Each structure stands twice: as structure tokens, then as C-alpha cells.
Amino acid sequence: MPHHVAPSLPSSLLDTPPDLSALPARERILTAAHDLFYREGLRATGVDRVIATAGVSKVTFYRHFPSKDDLIRAFLAHRHARWMAWFNEALARHQARQSEAERQQRPLAPLAEALSEWLHAPGFRGCAFINAMAELGGGLHEALALSAAHKQDMVQAIASLLPAGPEGLALAEAAGLAADGTIVRAQTHSGAIDPALAALRRVLHALEDCRPPGP
Template structure:
């Protein structure tokens, strides 16, 4: 299964229960087009539900946003942990994190980090987004740390790699070209891992 199918699996939306239809539709629209650009009426229309049904399952757009971010977090972390393991087994352990991130940045479905995007779009209006994004980044760093050899700088190296990954994500998103971001991340990772 490709990364795009893992993070946004193809679903037969009309066959899903109403809540799942709404969430699957919002998941796709929020990530592809942005949270602000996606109104509730568009979600309702594409999910094929009524407003009453929508509000029965999600009392507000904010509740739907938080459900989207929670689902994105679980899917992305499942993919990331698997990608780290695959790349560690298939190549040198030290470059597994770069190979995994490159897989994501070069995917056709890549539209940046849903958590960075959400904080920038709506963080001040919906403070819970900060907590979800913080948890996501902490879990990402923990997954990176688990791939690093034991040593006194293991935690700091994982944290630095997390920051470097976020920088690579933003650069790839802004430039619409992942290659320079991956090259820079490779250089940073090589330097950090030399001292780990």
C-alpha cells in the first residue's frame, strides 16, 4: 500500500455510517484544501448527510477539526513507525529517518504537515490544536529516538531531528520540490548522528 493510501485510504464513502462519512470527507477536504477553505456546507454536501445529521455527530466545526487531527495523528504515526522500521531493516540504521521522511515528502498526496498547517490556520481560535500538535510532535520525536543507538545525546539528537524534519516539511511545501529539503535533511541528520 502506498503512503497516500495509508494516510488517506480509499473508502466507499456512501456505504459508511453517517459519522464515518462526515469524518472521511472532512479528512480529505481539510488536508487537501485547508480547514478555513472548507466550510461545513461543503462537508455536508460531499458526505451526503443533512445538517441535522452532521450536528448530531459533531456539535461544531471545531469538534470535527479535532476529530480530523486525532485521526490524522493515528494514521501518520502508524505509517511513520512502520516506515522507520522498513527503512532501518533495508538500509543503514542511521538514515532510516531521512528515507522515511523522503517517502512522505515525495508522495503525490503531500500537502505539508497537517499539524503545522492547522496551528498556523486556526491555532489562536482553537487552542486545543496546540495540544494535539504538541502531542503529535512529541510522539514523532519518541519514534525517532527509538531508532537511535543508546547514548548520552540520544534524546537531544531525536529532538533536533524532529525540528529538522519540520523545517524540511515547510521547505518542501513552500518550494513544491522535496529534493532540496531531503538533501538538507540528509546533511543535518548525518551531522547529528555522527555525534550521537
């Protein structure tokens, strides 16, 4: 399997649709916030900037989102749904490209290939949930809960590549931690992406090789 796959993420994962005016007001606000929050950060993006980008009035904005915290919660839920839809599709797509022998020997390879797509895609700015925790800390309790749920769903998606049971889930937990480390390292600068992915593949190989023999 090739180590570098050309990015094939849907544009909706990272980019704001060019014509926000075609969307209903709430979706327009949320789409604008998604792009701004992910690209520029939660604290750096003010409500007025979101309102201007979305092309709505303040009255309309506050009708849908009474506070910035409400918008942040909605952004994280929206980001989770969009990212997980892509992630599950990417894992399945790369697993389908493996031979049966590759699936048995290197079941975690689709994880590295999926992350390679995302990390090399234009607009990559790291994990929105890791970024949110770095910015907010414990300042928004619901954000902590949403981030924890996101990471757990990510682990469950990775576990789908492995045999069911406690051993597979434990391996998926370890692979998820390695994936998060790769995302953070890749975010530092563009030259860090390929070395981070190479390190991830070494970790995944080590995890696969330490599995107990099958029945």
C-alpha cells in the same frame, strides 16, 4: 541505501476512499473532512462542503459534531493516528533494510527515507498540524495540545532508531526539528522537495557525527 524510494504510502493516508457510502455516518463525515481539511485548509472548508461530500444530512452531521471546532479536533486526532501508524511502519521498514554497520553509523537514515516517501507522494500538502497552527494560531486551545502531542510522538518514534537514554532523546529532538523544517520547505513547491531532503540528510549526518563515542 538509495536516496529516493518510490512512494509506498497507503492510499488511506492521503486519499479519501472512493465509496464513502459504505462507511457509517460518523466515519463518512470524518473521512470527508480529513480529505478536505488536509487538501484545502481548515478555514477554506465550510461545514456545508463537508456535509455535501459526506452525503449526510445537517441533522446527522450536528448529531455527531455539534460545531466545526468539534470536527477540527476529531480531524486532528484522526490524522494523528493515521500518520503515526504510517510513520512508525515506514521507519521500521527502512531500518530493516540497513546493515548492522549502517544502523550503527547512520541510525537516522530511515527518517530521511520515510520522509522522502511522503514528500514525493501524490497529495502531499505538508504537515496537517503545522498547517493547523498556521491557520488557527491560539484560536483553538485543544488544537495546540493535539499538535504538541503529535510532535512529541513523532520525536519518540525517531528516538526508537537510537540508543535509549537522554542522549538519544536529545538527538531525536534535534532530528525532529530538522524534519519539520524539511516538511515546510518541501511544501513550497515540488521543485523544493529534493533539495530539502538533501539538506535534511546533511543535517542528520552532522548530528550522527557529533555523537559521543560509544562505550
